[in-house]
Amino acid sequence: MSDPLMQGVLDGQRRALARAITLAESTRPDHRGAANALLTQVLPHSGNAIRLGITGVPGAGKSTFIEAFGGHLIDHGHRVAVLAVDPSSQRSGGSILGDKTRMETLSRNPAAFIRPSPTDGSLGGVARRTREAILLCEAAGYDVILVETVGVGQSETAVADLVDMFLLLLVPGGGDELQGIKKGIVELADLLLVNKSDGSLTEDARRAAAEYRGALHLLRPASPHWTPKVQLCSAIQGTGIAEVWDCVTQFRQAMSDCGALAERRARQAKGWLWSEVSENLILTLRQAPAVAALIPRVEKEVMAGSLTPSAAARQLLDAFSKN
């Protein structure tokens, strides 16, 4: 069943790719089986893209930036896939239509593929599906994968574990705009990009960039092989966009030469394996009737301080093993 589908994916047919991703997103056991078979087959054809995570506060202009950046890349012969990660999209109702209207020009471009976040509440679930979507997009010949996430949740840390390089999109305003960004995100960034550096904001943007450089000076870089950069751009005017790609290529070069990129991907893959194993185990435990019956009382007592976490864990594990 998955063979023609695989062929379609390898031929770079967008419809086949979309169907393959839908299959990988399904939680139905038979679908999971087919998806795993498909993924195993396409795996040898994956891994050739540069994987970029992009985040920023709402209003930072992520969609406009991705429109401009993606368009620039396609003009230079690249094929660009945009994957959204938003564990809240179920509630916020993020839909393919929503994403397509957000990036109108790009979505109409045959060299672009835009996929909204899988509407699955759990971050782990979304991360796994995005991970597999990345592999499928790479197998379909997309050589630049943009994983977009909203800069307000834990999703950034999850996305940082999915990508090679992490871009943080900021707006001028001298630091205060960062109040909206969850702590820790600045330190995930390999490139801080101050957007809206145009017109009356040009000066503010320069000042903001200087402040960020100062702040970065106080933080140890994520990798010894790359020092995070701070750059300016205007997605609307299209200025500074080519320079972003220059920075990405520098990053890729620097991280590949020393083997750090391959290392990071291997480490990520190992991490995914074990997080998926433990998510599965916890889920199985939580769903065991004997355990499910205990959880509310046990959690209540632990939170009230009348039961130690260790004793409580013991109770749940015993109930599970008896199950």
Next chain:
Amino acid sequence: MSDPLMQGVLDGQRRALARAITLAESTRPDHRGAANALLTQVLPHSGNAIRLGITGVPGAGKSTFIEAFGGHLIDHGHRVAVLAVDPSSQRSGGSILGDKTRMETLSRNPAAFIRPSPTDGSLGGVARRTREAILLCEAAGYDVILVETVGVGQSETAVADLVDMFLLLLVPGGGDELQGIKKGIVELADLLLVNKSDGSLTEDARRAAAEYRGALHLLRPASPHWTPKVQLCSAIQGTGIAEVWDCVTQFRQAMSDCGALAERRARQAKGWLWSEVSENLILTLRQAPAVAALIPRVEKEVMAGSLTPSAAARQLLDAFSKN
């Protein structure tokens, strides 16, 4: 067996407390059982201390600071327990002797209790034992618990989940000293303390403090009820030490009035429960012969990119359920 021991702990006998902690640190199943019984009994008598995490780069003067700070507190009628968290202490050979010589004056003070890190490689294990040591120290009447950790590993995040307030000890030098601190730690801190603010370093210390205030401005505080402070002190000269305690009391006040402190502790306890459950599950899975036999190959293939993490997880979980 644990009743006289419990009485000794509740009476605040240091030897009984030490024995109780040793019992809680043991991994022997019968010891675990006795420890859980003991902990359940003392639980109602715990929770009355302020729990402070203290970290800093090697050379920041943690021991000297704890000597001065602990001494100051005891002079003001407090009883101080110092717990070290160092998952590497097994290798680095951290020993009770080591810790006692590090804090000579304090260790000779009857109102102080100093306990080195449990020599157990795994961070999860060390965290659990420290958590239980905190409860036992509180039951023994210590009203200030200092949890010290080396500012170079992941241990800070674990410690931040153990304590009410997190202190980061820094030395003058205009930011570069932070290069040694793992990223993310600055953002855990409720109080940044620039130590060694004396003699020729006084000016550098002031400059460093100003830089940190600037950097903090760019980061969203951990709690909406508290904005991280930056203060100066000289542990050797004993200056700024009283002000540290003032800051701690302000923090405690601010976080208690709005219920944020109780909330944080409840959230921490719930987190401990589930991390302990999943650590146990993963360990059981890893130790299952059928799984243990698979792991090396599966991990190798995943890291080499020839097997998807999902398919690999499936293989391990199937082998486990067949076990």
